[in-house]
Amino acid sequence: MSPTNRTVVVTGIGATTPLGGDATSTWEGLIAGRSGVKPLDQEWAAEQAVRIAAPAAVDPGEVIPRPQARKLDRSAQFALIAAKEAWADAGFTAKAGEDESVDPDRLGAVIASGIGGVTTLLDQYDVLKEKGVRRVSPHTVPMLMPNGPSANVGLLVGARAGVHTPVSACASGAEAIGYGIEMIRTGRADVVICGGTEAAIHPLPIAAFGNMMAMSKNNDDPQGASRPYDVARDGFVLGEGAGVIVLESAEHAAARGARVYAEAVGQGISADSHDIVQPEPEGRGIAHALQNLLENTDLDPAEIVHVNAHATSTPAGDVAELKALRKVFGDDADHFAVSATKSMTGHLLGGAGGVETVASVLALYNRLAPPTINVENLDPEAEAAADIVRGEARKLPVDGRIAALNDSFGFGGHNVVLAFRSV
Numbered sequence: 001m002s003p004t005n006r007t008v009v010v011t012g013i014g015a016t017t018p019l020g021g022d023a024t025s026t027w028e029g030l031i032a033g034r035s036g037v038k039p040l041d042q043e044w045a046a047e048q049a050v051r052i053a054a055p056a057a058v059d060p061g062e063v064i065p066r067p068q069a070r071k072l073d074r075s076a077q078f079a080l081i082a083a084k085e086a087w088a089d090a091g092f093t094a095k096a097g098e099d100e101s102v103d104p105d106r107l108g109a110v111i112a113s114g115i116g117g118v119t120t121l122l123d124q125y126d127v128l129k130e131k132g133v134r135r136v137s138p139h140t141v142p143m144l145m146p147n148g149p150s151a152n153v154g155l156l157v158g159a160r161a162g163v164h165t166p167v168s169a170c171a172s173g174a175e176a177i178g179y180g181i182e183m184i185r186t187g188r189a190d191v192v193i194c195g196g197t198e199a200a201i202h203p204l205p206i207a208a209f210g211n212m213m214a215m216s217k218n219n220d221d222p223q224g225a226s227r228p229y230d231v232a233r234d235g236f237v238l239g240e241g242a243g244v245i246v247l248e249s250a251e252h253a254a255a256r257g258a259r260v261y262a263e264a265v266g267q268g269i270s271a272d273s274h275d276i277v278q279p280e281p282e283g284r285g286i287a288h289a290l291q292n293l294l295e296n297t298d299l300d301p302a303e304i305v306h307v308n309a310h311a312t313s314t315p316a317g318d319v320a321e322l323k324a325l326r327k328v329f330g331d332d333a334d335h336f337a338v339s340a341t342k343s344m345t346g347h348l349l350g351g352a353g354g355v356e357t358v359a360s361v362l363a364l365y366n367r368l369a370p371p372t373i374n375v376e377n378l379d380p381e382a383e384a385a386a387d388i389v390r391g392e393a394r395k396l397p398v399d400g401r402i403a404a405l406n407d408s409f410g411f412g413g414h415n416v417v418l419a420f421r422s423v
Helices: 023-032 043-047 074-089 118-131 140-144 148-157 172-185 203-211 250-255 284-296 317-335 349-366 380-385
Strands: 008-016 107-112 162-164 191-198 241-249 262-271 304-308 337-339 403-410 414-421
Touching: 008 023, 008 074, 008 172, 008 250, 008 349, 023 074, 023 349, 043 203, 074 118, 074 148, 074 191, 074 241, 074 349, 107 148, 107 172, 107 349, 118 140, 118 203, 140 148, 148 162, 148 191, 162 172, 172 191, 172 241, 172 262, 172 349, 172 403, 172 414, 191 349, 241 250, 241 349, 262 284, 262 349, 284 317, 284 403, 284 414, 304 317, 304 349, 317 337, 317 380, 317 403, 349 403, 349 414
Parallel strands: 107 162, 107 191, 304 337, 304 403
Antiparallel strands: 008 241, 008 262, 191 241, 262 414, 403 414
């Protein structure tokens, strides 16, 4: 089908995060400025340099029936929980076809993960070494494959227009949502369920990120460890969970009388081509993504009042992003209320873009920007470049159309910026 440039809207949201087992409790935690970071109490953590993380508030094994959970990697479990919530929140009562308001041939699913079923792979390798070939689970391959979460969500809702799995490290979740927007805009689908998930709190990822000097080692103050824009920031805190939204064409949503949270304006994408892990220090690649967004959508910079920043609490990345915003938007950036929600959730890697999209959409819907916590001494470079929402949530303008950006960047130099607008 030729491009139609249809308007895309958000009609459902779901999340399971370190702050709560659903989108409502997650939002309440964000607005309250509550940290989900905790000490790691597993026996293996004792020998790690990093002994803190942000585990999901609700164990997915307590939500998903045990026979089903045993066949799913933890990342797929999170994705299913968030997807079920988003699907129901959008007003669908059953899978496509059974619910006659959605045609399965016009329904897509795009769920991303940065590193897929890594914990299944590592755990089953231990089983192989310790107990032998016969004890390896026959479900190992579908559990560990990167498309496991998207495949299971596609089965859940009955998607037949396409089931996709973008993988771009920590930009994966945002890329999935951008892909969903384009599926609807270009006429490939009427409805797309999309987002990101991750479950990587495991000895090897913790050790690997720790040895890269990418993670905070502030083990004595877990809740204060994730501190974007603070002069003492020393790396990110690993989180887990999922964020999923339901996108629809505006016509499809109107035809079934769906509640609309926001318009999904579009995406901007780019690549740094600078380094496999380090961001380009002046934010040139990020600026390119922002310019790409403006060139390919009808977004007016004057509409933007809020930015959910990627801001992971690393010394280099936090400021590069703010430089890019200033470079592209100039004085317009003065009225952007910038929030770094990873200060509360930790960094969910491939799940971050999904969870932070939920936060961005709810910020517009409620006209309220979450705070950035733990900023005791604001980095002068950050202070000069942006208006950081610190300590407490901030009200956004109550009149007129307003817009929000959600920034996501990943190892490899992947940059994705999503834009949403109030309705």
